[in-house]
Amino acid sequence: MNIVAPGIWKIKFGEPEDYTPVKMVKHEDRLELLSQLPHSDEAPIETDRILYKSTKRGFVLELPLDDCEKIYGFGLQLKSFNQTGRKKHLRTNADPVADTGDTHAPVPFYVSTKGYGVLVDTARYVSFYCGSSRKLRTAKTSKDDANKTVANNVRDLYAVRDMDTAGVMTIEIPHASGVEIYLFAGPDMRTAVQRYNLFSGGGCLPPLWGLGNWYRSYTGADAEDVLALAEKIRAADLPCDVFGVEPGWQSQKYSCSYTWHKENFSAPEEFIGKMRDMHLNINLWEHVFVHPTSPIYDELKQYSGDYEVWNGLVPDLSIQDAKKTFAEYHRKALVEKGIAGFKLDECDSSDYTGGWSFPNCAEFPSGLDGELMHSLLGMFYQDTLLSIYREKNIRTYGQVRSSHALAASFPYVLYSDLYDHKDFIRGLVNSGFSGILWNPEVRQCSSVEDLVRRIQLSVLSPQSCINAWMIPNPPWLQYDYDKNLRGEILENYTEVQDLCRKFLELRMSLIPYLYSSFARYRFEGLPPFRALVMEYPEDENTYGIDDQYMMGDSLMIAPVIAGQMGREVYLPEGDWYYFWSDKKFEGSKTYNINAALDEIPIFVKAGTLLPLAKPVQYVTPDTSFEITVKCYGYNCRNFTLFEDDGTTFDYEKGIYNEVKLSFNTEGGFEAVRTGNYLGIKFKISGFEVVE
Amino acid sequence: MNIVAPGIWKIKFGEPEDYTPVKMVKHEDRLELLSQLPHSDEAPIETDRILYKSTKRGFVLELPLDDCEKIYGFGLQLKSFNQTGRKKHLRTNADPVADTGDTHAPVPFYVSTKGYGVLVDTARYVSFYCGSSRKLRTAKTSKDDANKTVANNVRDLYAVRDMDTAGVMTIEIPHASGVEIYLFAGPDMRTAVQRYNLFSGGGCLPPLWGLGNWYRSYTGADAEDVLALAEKIRAADLPCDVFGVEPGWQSQKYSCSYTWHKENFSAPEEFIGKMRDMHLNINLWEHVFVHPTSPIYDELKQYSGDYEVWNGLVPDLSIQDAKKTFAEYHRKALVEKGIAGFKLDECDSSDYTGGWSFPNCAEFPSGLDGELMHSLLGMFYQDTLLSIYREKNIRTYGQVRSSHALAASFPYVLYSDLYDHKDFIRGLVNSGFSGILWNPEVRQCSSVEDLVRRIQLSVLSPQSCINAWMIPNPPWLQYDYDKNLRGEILENYTEVQDLCRKFLELRMSLIPYLYSSFARYRFEGLPPFRALVMEYPEDENTYGIDDQYMMGDSLMIAPVIAGQMGREVYLPEGDWYYFWSDKKFEGSKTYNINAALDEIPIFVKAGTLLPLAKPVQYVTPDTSFEITVKCYGYNCRNFTLFEDDGTTFDYEKGIYNEVKLSFNTEGGFEAVRTGNYLGIKFKISGFEVVE
Known part of the structure; x- marks a missing residue:
């Protein structure tokens, strides 16, 4: 057992594999930041109670589990939340319709309400039996046990599912002869997650424009269509910062050429220029499979796996030369022409049902096999494209359809072709356990109500995104x-457009608050979006809440889905204010909240200083947000706005400000700016008290 | 390469595992029957083109695949049919909601329209890439390839899914260092399947009563309730042969005690006697996990796996002593009291989402691990209970929720908690490829229409079953x-009851025809329910038809689901007669067929002699069916009725008759009985010509 950093222990069992997330995913060392978290010198679980064995199938670990602790995590789980008593077989899958563990981001990391986290450093399709499997009792069966019936039938069985945990977390890593695990101490679950995220390099900090609204345009659109659409959105005063251009921009799509379509985008630089004039950042869709006509095909062939996907290469981006070839081309051909970022599609082993992607038995020049590559492909892909922007000292923010362990520092947000609204909420709630971000994008809608409800969730997520790739007109003009x-x-x-605008503007108002929450993700590892149980691990009422979440420290969101007139909302301890009416609610209670279509339930924690900006249409390097600070109740906690240029990595050199909002000893409101960034992004222009 | 039997080749690669279906599933040798099938001396695929390698993950095989051949099989696949261009990761799963390969019966056997079958003899979670993954082309990319786009977006991608097969079937067997495969020659797909089924011991022959209608009663019912329900069903003249008794009969259910509930079934022998007086066979629900209070718990503990399920043992029924203990108890306590059969629930690794069943890393005394046991548990369980009846020389017919390779001879029918009506039809269509039977049971219904449409499918399946375990009253009294x-x-x-009775009586009319079809399953390996492509492999129109099937040689069923007024039906070559109207249709065409709620589309192949019985209420050892033979068109093919006592295995000693229906040289209809069974089960009492 090694101490890796304060509060982080590494334990090695058997002979671990060479290709693991910790060994292969490069990130900055954050030892200094890690040292600032509270920690004790005692490992959070009794390590001498960990059992292990090597079998023909792989390597098995058994970690002790208390009867009362609850387990969360395992990456982007859309179908379940509290994993106690469940099994998860983590496997990268683009179409995770069942709650088996298949997911876009199978992160082998879990956290416990007892206040610790465990990372199993493997890129294998690892299985976790979260107290679901009890070892055969060798002792004489007690009379109590003997008379116990679990259930009378399957209906009852479902009801008792979580009752009977087996006192052990069993973990099976296939094909491995050993493994290293990392224990992350608390004292609480939230701190354990912070520690994991800092260990991952700290959370990403998106550029300020990335926190504005995104619109992905119709895949059938040519340059003129896209420009016309952008003009319409500007004319309608619908705040928008990013335009996504879908497959149509490329000459070859499945697989990808990474070259512009000769007819439909015949003058790309002109197109980019016109979009820039409208202050729109362009994000380009692509995937990693390289078409024979691509300029990089020949060079990448030597670094590719032994199977094709859609007639294209699968480049092994874990190899430096392959990464360099891929990145260099993108730099010259696209980034230096003004492309702000990319959407990294199809890197998630695509769905198990079709012939998409490569087999698990594929071989790659680096030595990775298909299984390992499925786990890590999205990581390598993010790393490769991010490296271009890092080198140029400009930030990017993008989308990716596959991720894994240690992803926190990658400025890419996960999305899915699945679309159940409740699953999308659950994805957001779960994401905070695993160092990943989730984009509950708005696509097709069944009604105006559905459209508005989905936009309400999206604007209160890491990436506010209308993905209209299937429709030529914005959904507020026609959802059908x-x-x-x-x-x-x-x-x-x-009328519909006005309603949508209201929430797109809400997003713009929240940018300073959200940006500062992301700064904490970066510097403290604290995820900007979190489950209630992460905040209130002592409160059993939060253990099952998978449809409410914290956005930053002060806002609790309880989304409503189409067909609901309102919903039940649990308010944890303390007082809360309803955002739209400033009405005060007492905590530790459940309420029936009616939410008309022009409201999404947002509750502000009492004692909050909430910076709200006057919405702008878009964010430029010169944008300065005019901020009114709302003070909810008395004895308000300080709030620190993080301020920098919003576009470069200069903040890593210490070039940033902190604008501390607080009450001074005389009870007067103060905003104190410290730091060495010379600009002013956040102008405090008003103050308002809510009682 | 060995020749195992005429037309069957075994090829060994590397060092195969010890625990495989062929090595562990015992069945009778059918060499004599196998010799009767047509065969050539040439292996059906070029075996020198098979590539193999051992990897860290396991063992990989590559078999050649033609561009034009289509692949079917892989057990009970509910979500897909033509597997060409798809992946299947076969894994035992009780809740196979996604088309990943998870299934109740992951049979590693596939067949090709080229006229051969391949069994991969493994109990591992094996993966098949059915032409879905192309090896990287080492040759210079041709200009054609270079200009080829697979698709413009995911919508188009789905459309081209099957277009581009990769010329290779890649098979990966995890954890193995070698494997044996068996090639089954045609000349056609149907013959290859026959050969596989005979290799599996030949198909099962259910007792005659097993082909009647089944009713599974309310789980909350006590003995009195069950008897009262049975009386009502008799009083309403609804034909019924089997009553299923659900968990409520046991004192402990999850896990199982296998003892009667002391209060609710206080006088089991009296209960069984009263049911017998009503000519109802009793089928008891149970599963394999042994409760601490069970009389066999202590004895089985030494033969059990190292994990519990629902606080119960998982007996290793591959061990003779364990099998004997389990079987002996069942024999004495239940079978000899008159129990006709069992429903073997929950043996399918239960769902991956919950803590049900044991982990893949479990260890069993025989040396099997959890993965292998998940694959084979259902097989061992069927074998164990069947052994009781075999020993007593009486036949049984039951239900099971998990099966695997070489299952054809087991008289157990698969079922599922899934319920999509289209999936249920597809399950029936697929079952014929893999030596398994499928029960599309009727449970809850959303409307009278739904109820009737589902009963229509059920009565034209291997087991006609109303599973009313959740409701105290029969669904025709109230579907809600x-x-x-x-x-x-x-x-x-x-009115509803009359409609349901019509189809329950249809079932009874078809028993002689169906029984004879099962006899061909037994003696020729020909599955009684088959996809159209198995009959017409040259007809490309059949390659995608997953909602029509052959029942026996002469009836083609095209089920209708609720909400449809009718449907498209493809009729292969030759003429066909609509069963309900005797209207004649020309083949090689697609028709829009309207089917009112009192009809399910059934088409009779021209040239058929169809024996239809006068429906009886139930089948006893003395029942003699009064049969009218319908002659559809001219030049009718002979039809052979199989006749025996219907309840014992005496037919295996040759004690049976064949009643050959034909036209003699003068054009007169004849029924000629040959054989040494002395009774008369099938009395030909009428003859009718349809022109």
Whole structure:
């Protein structure tokens, strides 16, 4: 057992593999930041109670588990939340419709309400039996046990599912002869997660514009169509910072050429220039499979796996030369022409049902096999594209459909072709356990109500995104797919557009607050979006809440989905204020909250100083946000706004400010700016008290 | 390469495992029957083109695949049919909601339209890439390839899914250092399947009563309730042969005690006697996990795996002493009291989402690990219970929720907690490729229409079964779950009951035809339920048809689901007669067929002699069916009725008759009985010509 950093222990069992996340995913060392977290010198679980064995199938670990502790995590789990008593077989999968453990981001990291986290450093399809499997009792069965029936039938079985934990977390790593695990101490679950995120290099800090609204345009659009759409959105005063351009921009899509389509995007630099004039950042769709006509095909062939995908290469981006070839081309051909970022599609082993992606038995020049590459491909891909921007000292923010352990520092947000609204909320709630970000994007909608409810969730997520790749007109003009294609516009479209604008503007108001929450992700490892149980691990009422979440420290969001007139909301201890009415609620209670379509339930924690900006249409390097600070109740906690240029990595050299909002000893409100960044992004222009 | 039997080749690669289906699943040798199938001396695929390698993950095989051949099989696949261009990761799973390969019966056997079958003799979670993954082309990319785009976006991608097969079937067997495969020659796909089924011991032959209608009663019912229900069903003249008794009969259910509930079934022998007086065979629900209070717990403990399930033992039934203990108890306590069969629930690794079942890393005294046991548990369980009946020389027919390779001879029918009607049809269509039987049971229904449509499918399946375990009243009295529980009976229940009776009686009419089809399953390996592509492998129109099937040689069924007024039906070459109207249709065409609720589309192949019995209420050892033979068109093919006592294995000693229906040289209809069974089960009492 090694101490890796204060509060982090590494334990080695058997002969671990060479290709693991810790060994292969490069990130900055954050030892200094790690040292600032509270810690004790005692490992958070009794390590001498950990059992292990090597078998023909792989390597098995058994970690002790208390009857009362609850387990969360395992990456982007869309179908379940509290994993206690469940099994998870983690496997990269683009189509994770069942709650088996298949996911876009199978992160082998879990946290416990007892206040610790465990990272199993493997890129294998590892299995976790979270207290679900009890070893055969060797002792004489007690009379109590003998008379116990688990259930009378399967209905009852489901009801008792979580009752009977087996006192052990069994972990099986296939094909391995050993493994290293990392224990992350608390004292609480939240601190354990912070420690894990700092160990991962600290959370990402998106550029300020990345926190604005995104719009992904119709895949059938050519340059003119995209420009016309952008003009319309500007004309309608719908705040927008990023335009996503879907497969249509490329000459070859499946697989990818990474070259512009000769007819539809015949003058890319002109197109980029016109978009820039509208202050729109361009994000380009692509995937990692390289078409034979791509300029990098020949060079990458030697560094590719032994199977094709869609007739294209699968480059082994764990090899420096392959990464360099891929990055260099992107730099010259796209980034230096002004492309702000990329959407990294299809890197998630695509779905198990089709012939998409490469087999698990594929071989790569680096020595990775297909299974390992499925786990890590998204990581290598993020790393490769990020390296271009790092080198140029400009930040990017993008999208990716696969991730894994140690991803916190990658400025890429996960998304999915799945679309159940409740699953999308659950994804957001779960993401905070695992150092990943989740984009509950808005695509097709079944009604105006559905559209608005989904936008409400999206604007209160890491990436506010309308993904209209399937429809030529924005969904507020027509949510119905067929009618949209036919160009039939809603009669009441101005009303719908106004409603959508309200929430797109809410997003813009929250940028300073959100940016500062991301700064804490970066410097303290604290995820900006978190489950309630992470904040209130002592409160058993939060253990099952998978449809409410904290956004930053002060806002609790309880999204409503179409068809609901309102919903039950649990408020943890302390007082809370309803954002829209400033009405005060007492905590430790459950309320029935009615939320009309023009409201999404947001509760502000009493004692909050909330910076709210006057919404702008877009964020430029010169944008300065005019901020009114709302003070909820008395004895307000300080709030620190993080301020820098919003676009470079200069903050890593210490070039940033902290704007500390607080009450001075005389009870007067103060905003004190310290630091060495010379600009002013956040101008405090008002102050308001809510009682 | 060994020749195992005429037309069957075994090829060994590397060092195969010890625990495989062929090595562990015992069945009778059918060499004599196998010799009767047509065969050539040439292996059906070029074996020198098979590549193999051992890797850290396991063992990989590559078999050649033609561009034009189509692949089917892999056990009970509910979500897909033509597997060409798809991946299947076969894994035992009780909740296979996604098309990943998870299934109740992951049979590692596939067949090709080229006319051969391949069994991969492994109990591992084996992966098949069915032409879905192309090896990297080492040759210079051709200009054609270079200009080829697979798709423009994911919508288009789905459309081209099957277009581009990669010329190779890649098979990965995890954890193994070698494997044996068995090639089954045609000349056609149907013959290859016959050969596989005979290699598996030949198909099962259910007792005659097993082909009647089944009713599984309410789990909350006590003995009196069950008897009262049975009386009602008899009083309403609804044909019924088997009553299933659900968990409530046992004193402990999850896990199982295998002892009667002291209060609710206080006089089991009296109960069994009264059911027998009503000519009802009793089938008891149970699963394999042994409760501490069970009389066999102590004895089985030494033969059990190292994990519990629901506080119970997991007996290792691959060990003779364990099998004997389990079987002996069942024989004395239940079978010899008159129990006709069992429903073997929960043996399918239960769902991956919960803590049900044991982990893959479990260890069993025989040396099997959890993965292998998950694959084979259902097989051992079927074998164990069947052994009791074999020893007593009486046949049984039951239900099981997990199966695997070489299962054809086990008289157990698979079922599932899934319920999508289309999936249920697809399951039936797929089952014929893999030596398994499928029960599309009727449970809850959303409407009278849904109820009737589901019964129509069920009566035209291997096991006609109403599984009313959740409702106290039969579904024709009330399909709605809540109302059924409250005892609110449908106003038009007599009408609904009449409609249901029509199809339950149809089942009874078809018993002689179906029994004879099962006899061919037994003696020729020909599955009684088959996909159209198995009959017409040259007809490309059949390659995707997953919602029509052959029942025996002469009937083609095209089920209708609720919400449809009718459907498209493809009729292969030759003429066909619509069963209900005798209307003639020309083949090689697709028709829109309207089917009112009192009809399910059944088409009779021209040239058929169809024996239809006068429906009886139940089948006893003395029952003699009165049969009218319908002759569809001219030049009718002979039909052979198989006739024996219907209840014992005496037919294996040759004690049976064949009743050959044919036209003699003068054009007169004849029924000629040959054989040494002395009874008469099938009395030909009428003859009718349809032109």
